[in-house]
Amino acid sequence: MPLSSQNQDSPMISELRQDIVTGDWVVIAKARAQKPESFKKEEEASSKFSTSECVFCHPEETGQKKDTLIYYRDDGEWSLRVFPNKFPAFERQSNTVRHWTEGPYFGMEGVGYHEVIVTRSHQRTYGEMTVEEVAELVDAFRTRYLDLMKRKSVKYIMIIHNHGKNAGASQPHPHCQLFAIPVIxxxxxxxxxxxxxYYKSNKECAFCTMVNWELKEKKRVVFENDSFIVITPFASRSAFELWIIPKKHSPYFERITQREEWDFGEAIQKAMKKLFLGLNDPAINFYLHTSPCDGRDYDHYHWHLEILPRTSIWAGFEMATGVEVSTILPEEAARFLKKQN
Ligand SMILES: [Zn+2]
Ligand SMILES: [Zn+2]
Structure with a gap:
């Protein structure tokens, strides 16, 4: 449905905006609008454990499983390591996935892989790390992805990051988790x-359309380099939501080049730094959305990273509708974040 050309200068009380990919609606309550500064997290007593108690600072002493991948610094110390989660949500048990039914219901065994990707520094968040360190993290994503996608029963690989208690992080030490699962x-x-x-109706990829429009308009672009743009999406689901999207059409994350790994690392580092500075180290979830690895073609899809700072708590309306009432315009959030360096 075409929207009129009304924009933030119009006297609307609130705006409903539609995501062109999912068709989801979001609400921006302009009458309740808040200043960007008011989203800053309040100072709280540090919940970070000391490094001597940290299970990720000393993985070999705290009973973590054997590394599936490890990177070293020039001084011989490890810089990044990947190992199976001690408390996995999915685990490899056999070569077949057991299915069953119970009357009208259908169930399946949770077969798969669940790994933890740990960077060395206990204190520094991704926004405080160097681009080189975050690019190494991206290289670890790709290396583990390429290995696990070949395994039987793996249809989808999800890579996520939880930062802060309010985002569900159980360990304060920065880390990502990788889930290789039998379902999409x-x-x-x-x-x-x-x-x-969208492709059938418009003969163009929805994400490419978005990238081209945002590069032309500029008002929602927070950062860009040769390969990626970081935007506050038109239909942001939460205040200060950010998407990192490859500029060229790319359905499959695992096919990125070495140059793109560096650029993606830089885009993640910049996006996380801007949120860290602008919102005072908020709780954050990010996750990679890419094509399934089930052997089918997904040439119409376009991979990207979605970053959601936890700036509000979902109440009844949000839970009931799945629609968040955001209190800042994405354009204003972009203006504010662009200045944080
Ligand atoms: Zn640690
Ligand atoms: Zn595309």
Missing amino acids: SPGIELELKGTEN
Whole structure:
């Protein structure tokens, strides 16, 4: 449905905006609008444990499983390591995935892989690390992805990062988690269907359309380099939501080049730094959305990273509708974040 050309200068009380990929609606309550500064997290007593108690600072002493990947610094100390999660949500048990039914219900064994990707520094968040360190993290994502995608029963690989207690991080030491699972999640299915429908109607990828529009308009672009843009999406689901999108059409994350790994690392580092500075180290979740690895073609899809700072707590309306009432315009959030360096 075409929207009129009304924009933030119009006297609307609130705006409903639609995501062109998923068709989801979001609400921006302009009458309740807040200044960007008011989203800053209040200071709290540091919940960071000392490094001597940290299970990720000393993985070999705290009973972590054997590394599946390790990187070293020039001085011979490790800089990044990947190992199976001690308390996995998915685990490899056999070569077959057991299915069962119970009357109208259907169930499946949680077969898969669940790994933890740990960078060396206990204190520094990704926004405080160097681009080189974050680019190494991206290289670890790709290396583990390429290995696990070949395994039987793996249909989808999800890479996520939780930062801060309010984002569900159980360990304060910066880390990502990788889940290689036998199913494609409903959120991904929705994006795959949405991009396929968009392609059929418009003969163009929805994300490429978005990238071209945002590069022309500039008002929602927070950062860009040769390969990526960082934007506050038009239909942001939460205040200060950021998406990192490859500029060229790319359905498959695992096919990025070495140059793009560096650029992606820089885009993550810059986005996280801007949120860290602008919102005073907020709790954050980010996750990679890429094509499934089930052997089918997804040439209409376009991989990207979604970053969601936890700036509000979902109440009844949000839980009931799945629609968040955001109190800042994405354009204003972009203006504010662009200045944080
Ligand atoms: Zn640590
Ligand atoms: Zn595209």
